Each structure stands twice: as C-alpha cells, then as structure tokens.
Amino acid sequence: EQNVNNIKQEYMKLFQFENKLLPFTWIxxxxxxxxxxxxxEVHGFEKPNDEQALKLMNSSAVAVLEEFKDIVFAYGVSDEYSFILKRNTQLYQRRPSEMVSAIVSFFSSTYVMNWKEYFPKKELKFPPNFDGRGVCYPSYEIIRDYLAWRQVDCHINNQYNTCFWMLVKSGKTTKEAQSLLKGTQTQEKNQMLLNLFNIDYKTLPIIFRNGSSVFWDKEMMLTDNGVITKSYKKVVVEHPNIIEDCFWETHPLILQ
Ligand code: ATP
Ligand code: ATP
Ligand code: MG
Ligand code: MG
Ligand code: MG
Ligand code: MG
Structure with missing residues (x-):
C-alpha cells in the first residue's frame, strides 16, 4: 500500500515540462x-456585423489591457482578439500555458459580466468559451506583418460577408449567394455591391472594415517648468489602418 504522505513535490514536478517562450520576442x-x-445565431446577432457584439468584444479587451499591464496593443475582429505583450515581459516567466489561460479566462468572464450592458434585452443562453494560443514574433517587421495579416483577413471576410448577406436578404438562397460569389475578386464584389444594392463599400462603418485596435493612450503633459512628461492615461479603442506606416509613425512607443 502506498503511503501518500511520502509523495514528494519534486517528484510530481518531474513530469511537468517547463515550456517557455523565446526571450526578447513579441508574444x-x-x-x-x-x-x-x-x-x-442563437443570440440573434445582426448579419453580417452586429455592432453591439463587436463593442462587447472591445470592452472585454479593454478590461484585459487594464488587468495585464504588459500588453501593449490588441487587435480584434469578429470573435477574435490578438493581444501583444511587450518584448521583455516576464508575465508567468513567459510560460505559455499560464499566460494564455489567464488572459483567455479573464476575457471570457469579462465578456459574460458585460453582456447585459451591451444586450440589455437579450438573455445569455449559454456560457461562451474562447480558445487561445501563444506565438512569438521575433522582429519589428514580423510583428507588423502579423497585424497586417489579421487586418487583411478582416477586409476580405467583411467584404465577402457583406455581399453574401445582401444577396441573402434580397431573396437568394445561401447556396445561390455562395455560387454567385465563388471566385470573385475584390473589384467584382465592390461592383456587385454598387450595382445591385447601391452600396459604396468605402462608406460602411470603419469598425466593420478595419476592425478594432486597443492601446494605452499616452498623454503629453507640460509641467510648470516646461518639461514634457508622458503619462498613461487610459485605454482607448480606435479603428486605424494598421497595415500602412502612418499609425505606427504617430504611435512609435507602442512597439518599441
Ligand atoms: P471555431 O470554433 O472554429 O472558431 P466559429 O464558428 O467560431 O468556429 P469563426 O471562423 O471563428 O467560426 O467565425 C466566427 C463566426 O462568428 C463568424 O463567421 C460569424 O458567423 C460569427 N460572428 C462573430 N462575431 C460576429 C458579429 N459581431 N456579428 C455577426 N456575426 C458574428
Ligand atoms: P496564485 O495567483 O499564485 O494562484 P492565489 O492567491 O490564488 O495565488 P493559491 O496558492 O492558488 O494562491 O491559493 C488559493 C487561495 O485562495 C487559498 O490560499 C485561500 O486563501 C483562497 N481560497 C481558495 N478557495 C477557497 C475557499 N473555498 N475558501 C476559502 N478560501 C479559499
Ligand atoms: Mg471562432
Ligand atoms: Mg474567428
Ligand atoms: Mg491561485
Ligand atoms: Mg478556434
């Protein structure tokens, strides 16, 4: 018979593989x-874009940035959010399982807590869950490429979904809408929106076209003796183009 009092912590820990993300890389x-x-569907989101659902996602992301101070930037679209931690973060000694699980569970519970604020007339029918993964990006160019990749994905999906749902709402079956859109290029989809539905894609709300970026707004303050100090005032949600350089040139401290 085994004496449970002799089970040593060091022995049990032998089985725990210590996985750590590469140092000095953006996580x-x-x-x-x-x-x-x-x-x-169950919660009757407006298609293709339910703005309240996106704002609920954004409010949960803001709470995550306020809680985990090493997060320097977040980008969200649809049901996903990417959180970027500063290069030298020591959060959970860079162990991915703890980092991912802490952030994803905080996000999920905030989403549930804030539900009523964004959907006062809708009952939350079952608890949502989110999956998460942690990936290292080793250079400035590559982390910029990562963010561009997500925003391009936002553009492509939003354009397709806008066309698809306009066709469906105009009486086409989902099968018909799919086959009409199969193999079409960006230009063709824009033309379709303009010709059939009189919609100029460029005029759709920017939150749908660009997704949402969340970051600390650094406020410049001039003190009495003229010295400029920077203080982290609050977390803001904006919808900039994060593919081109302009946003990053005006916010050079985010990915430093
Ligand atoms: P998985 O579990 O593999 O992620 P999924 O059903 O969540 O499957 P996704 O590829 O993540 O699939 O896509 C999310 C889906 O959620 C979208 O296709 C869309 O149908 C729906 N969705 C998410 N956010 C919104 C929103 N704000 N408005 C309308 N629909 C949304
Ligand atoms: P960490 O973030 O490192 O896990 P922690 O404060 O959660 O820190 P744990 O070692 O996980 O520390 O211990 C959980 C603590 O939570 C306990 O020490 C106890 O104070 C409290 N706690 C948890 N469950 C209960 C409970 N059912 N009744 C009373 N106290 C509890
Ligand atoms: Mg999903
Ligand atoms: Mg998704
Ligand atoms: Mg604990
Ligand atoms: Mg998934």
Whole structure:
C-alpha cells in the first residue's frame, strides 16, 4: 500500500515540462470564440456585423489591457482578439500555458459580466468559451506583418460577408449567394455591391472594415517648468489602418 504522505513535490514536478517562450520576442496571445457561428445565431446577432457584439468584444479587451499591464496593443475582429505583450515581459516567466489561460479566462468572464450592458434585452443562453494560443514574433517587421495579416483577413471576410448577406436578404438562397460569389475578386464584389444594392463599400462603418485596435493612450503633459512628461492615461479603442506606416509613425512607443 502506498503511503501518500511520502509523495514528494519534486517528484510530481518531474513530469511537468517547463515550456517557455523565446526571450526578447513579441508574444501574441490570440483568442477566438469557439463555435461563434452558432453562438451568433442563437443570440440573434445582426448579419453580417452586429455592432453591439463587436463593442462587447472591445470592452472585454479593454478590461484585459487594464488587468495585464504588459500588453501593449490588441487587435480584434469578429470573435477574435490578438493581444501583444511587450518584448521583455516576464508575465508567468513567459510560460505559455499560464499566460494564455489567464488572459483567455479573464476575457471570457469579462465578456459574460458585460453582456447585459451591451444586450440589455437579450438573455445569455449559454456560457461562451474562447480558445487561445501563444506565438512569438521575433522582429519589428514580423510583428507588423502579423497585424497586417489579421487586418487583411478582416477586409476580405467583411467584404465577402457583406455581399453574401445582401444577396441573402434580397431573396437568394445561401447556396445561390455562395455560387454567385465563388471566385470573385475584390473589384467584382465592390461592383456587385454598387450595382445591385447601391452600396459604396468605402462608406460602411470603419469598425466593420478595419476592425478594432486597443492601446494605452499616452498623454503629453507640460509641467510648470516646461518639461514634457508622458503619462498613461487610459485605454482607448480606435479603428486605424494598421497595415500602412502612418499609425505606427504617430504611435512609435507602442512597439518599441
Ligand atoms: P471555431 O470554433 O472554429 O472558431 P466559429 O464558428 O467560431 O468556429 P469563426 O471562423 O471563428 O467560426 O467565425 C466566427 C463566426 O462568428 C463568424 O463567421 C460569424 O458567423 C460569427 N460572428 C462573430 N462575431 C460576429 C458579429 N459581431 N456579428 C455577426 N456575426 C458574428
Ligand atoms: P496564485 O495567483 O499564485 O494562484 P492565489 O492567491 O490564488 O495565488 P493559491 O496558492 O492558488 O494562491 O491559493 C488559493 C487561495 O485562495 C487559498 O490560499 C485561500 O486563501 C483562497 N481560497 C481558495 N478557495 C477557497 C475557499 N473555498 N475558501 C476559502 N478560501 C479559499
Ligand atoms: Mg478556434
Ligand atoms: Mg471562432
Ligand atoms: Mg474567428
Ligand atoms: Mg491561485
């Protein structure tokens, strides 16, 4: 018979593999809603874009940035959010399982807590869950490429979904809408929106076209003796183009 009092902590810890993310690289924790196609249907999200649902995602991301101070930037679209941690973060000694699980569970519980504020008339029918992963990006160029990749994805999906749902709302079956859109290029989709529905894609709300960027707004303050100090005032949500250089040139401290 085994004497449980003799089980040593060091022995049990031998089985725990200590995985750590590469030092001095940007860590991206990307979370994504599980089965949100169904979740959005059950909760009657507006198609293709429910603005309140996006704002609920954004409010949860703001709470994450306020809680985990090493996060320097976050980008969200649809049911996903990418959180970028500063290069030298020591959060959980850079162990990915703890970093991912802490952030994804904080995001999920905030989403549930804030639900009523964004959907006062809708009951939350079942608890949503999100999955998460942690990936290292070793250079400035590559982390910029990562963010560009997500925003390009936002553009492509939003354009397709806008066309798809306009066709469906105009009476086409989902099959018909799919086959009409199959193989079409960006230009063709824009033409379709303009010709059939009189929609100029460029005029759709920017939150749908660009997704949401969340970061600390650094406020410049001039003190009595003329010295400029920077203070972290509050977390803001904006919808800039993060593919081109302009945003990054005007916010050089985010990815330093
Ligand atoms: P998985 O579990 O593999 O992530 P999923 O059903 O969540 O599957 P995604 O590829 O993550 O699939 O896509 C998310 C889906 O959630 C979208 O296709 C869309 O149907 C729905 N969705 C998410 N956010 C919104 C929103 N703001 N408005 C309308 N629909 C949304
Ligand atoms: P960490 O973030 O490192 O996990 P922690 O404060 O959560 O720090 P734990 O070692 O996980 O520390 O211990 C959990 C603590 O939570 C306990 O020490 C106890 O104070 C408190 N706690 C948890 N569950 C209960 C409970 N059911 N009743 C009373 N106290 C509890
Ligand atoms: Mg997934
Ligand atoms: Mg999903
Ligand atoms: Mg998704
Ligand atoms: Mg604990």
């Amino acid at each position: 991206v924790i990307r979370i994504d809603g599980s089965h949100f196609h169904r979740f959005s």
